[in-house]
Amino acid sequence: MLATGCRLLHSSGMGRLLAPLTGHRGLVFTLHSVRPQSRMHGFAPNRHLTVTPEFLERTIVQARAAGLRIVSLAEALDHVETDDPAAQRVCAFTFDDGYRDNLIHAYPVLRKHEVPFTIFVTSGFVDRSSEIWWEALERIVRGASSIETPIGERMRTLDASTRDGKVRIYDRLLHWFTKELGEESQRVELRRLAAVHGLDLAALADELILDWDELRSLCRDPLFTVGAHTHNHFALARLSRTRMQDDIAAGLERLAAELGVTPQVFAYPYGFEAAVNHQSQEVVSQFNFRAAFTTHPGMLERKADRFAMPRVSMNGYFQDAAIVSQYLNGAPFPIYNMLRRIRDGVSLRRTCS
Numbered sequence: 048m049l050a051t052g053c054r055l056l057h058s059s060g061m062g063r064l065l066a067p068l069t070g071h072r073g074l075v076f077t078l079h080s081v082r083p084q085s086r087m088h089g090f091a092p093n094r095h096l097t098v099t100p101e102f103l104e105r106t107i108v109q110a111r112a113a114g115l116r117i118v119s120l121a122e123a124l125d126h127v128e129t130d131d132p133a134a135q136r137v138c139a140f141t142f143d144d145g146y147r148d149n150l151i152h153a154y155p156v157l158r159k160h161e162v163p164f165t166i167f168v169t170s171g172f173v174d175r176s177s178e179i180w181w182e183a184l185e186r187i188v189r190g191a192s193s194i195e196t197p198i199g200e201r202m203r204t205l206d207a208s209t210r211d212g213k214v215r216i217y218d219r220l221l222h223w224f225t226k227e228l229g230e231e232s233q234r235v236e237l238r239r240l241a242a243v244h245g246l247d248l249a250a251l252a253d254e255l256i257l258d259w260d261e262l263r264s265l266c267r268d269p270l271f272t273v274g275a276h277t278h279n280h281f282a283l284a285r286l287s288r289t290r291m292q293d294d295i296a297a298g299l300e301r302l303a304a305e306l307g308v309t310p311q312v313f314a315y316p317y318g319f320e321a322a323v324n325h326q327s328q329e330v331v332s333q334f335n336f337r338a339a340f341t342t343h344p345g346m347l348e349r350k351a352d353r354f355a356m357p358r359v360s361m362n363g364y365f366q367d368a369a370i371v372s373q374y375l376n377g378a379p380f381p382i383y384n385m386l387r388r389i390r391d392g393v394s395l396r397r398t399c400s
């Protein structure tokens with residue numbers, strides 16, 4: 048929906064016309080994995096989380112050409128508070144979870160263009176004690192011809208021998224993991240599936256996630272900021288208040304112990320509505336963060352709630368300059384968010400009736 052709206056706004060020229068009203072103070076981009084295209088063929092349900100280094104570079108150049116100043120997250124927050132409406136708009140780049148390819152493929156691009164950046168680090172992934180489950184699930188389903196799971200409280204064998212079968216199973220397991228199982232039960236089931244299918248979860252984390260030495264080397268670069276992203280990457284809204292506090296505190300303790308840093312910024316794991324509720328915002332606000340970021344799409348505005356800051360996700364399916372141009376001028380987000388509110392209102396009424 049967002050991509051279609053962006054293309055319409057671009058082709059009609061409406062986005063450019065609306066920019067003075069919708070551009071506000073600028074925006075913060077969310078990225079995850081950055082790696083070349085060649086590894087993205089076939090069954091790749093997490094492809095939306097991956098962009099190429101070339102797309103990252105084109106976006107940096109495009110943002111500057113559109114008149115935005117690329118700044119650190121701290122400077123972006125300063126900028127939100129400025130009183131000068133004529134001040135140059137800003138853009139910040141953030142990377143969630145701590146993928147190793149951020150160092151291998153994104154960092155050379157960021158360095159070349161002197162772009163400040165933040166990585167929101169999930170400390171349990173770096174410790175190899177917590178599971179980057181969506182990547183693990185992809186590997187399990189890709190390598191299996193069938194999968195036996197207790198979905199629906201009885202063991203079922205699901206066919207994974209074809210690409211369509213793999214897509215169906217992944218979607219079913221994704222729903223089960225994120226809507227039906229609790230956050231901790233989800234990891235228990237993932238570990239069971241990994242053991243059955245011979246996937247070494249620690250080796251997967253070694254392959255995909257930065258280690259502490261690599262993060263320490265990044266910390267020597269003034270372009271780099273460490274952000275907090277909890278220890279286990281649980282959806283906070285699905286936890287009790289105490290478990291939320293524990294997971295945020297554990298993440299901070301590990302970052303302090305390994306990197307000697309106390310992050311000023313936090314990103315909610317997943318960051319979308321189902322993972323961030325009023326209670327999780329309240330709990331996060333009790334820590335000494337300057338701001339906490341969601342993945343609700345939107346622009347930086349003075350009136351924004353500092354513990355529900357918007358970000359704009361770079362989606363691997365839409366690595367397109369026309370779409371980025373609309374992200375930069377902010378035109379799609381008021382319409383998109385209004386349509387989402389209407390949809391959520393309709394589904395809430397249906398649920399209550």
Ligand SMILES: [Zn+2]
Pocket residue numbers: 143144276280315316317
């Ligand atoms: Zn994350």
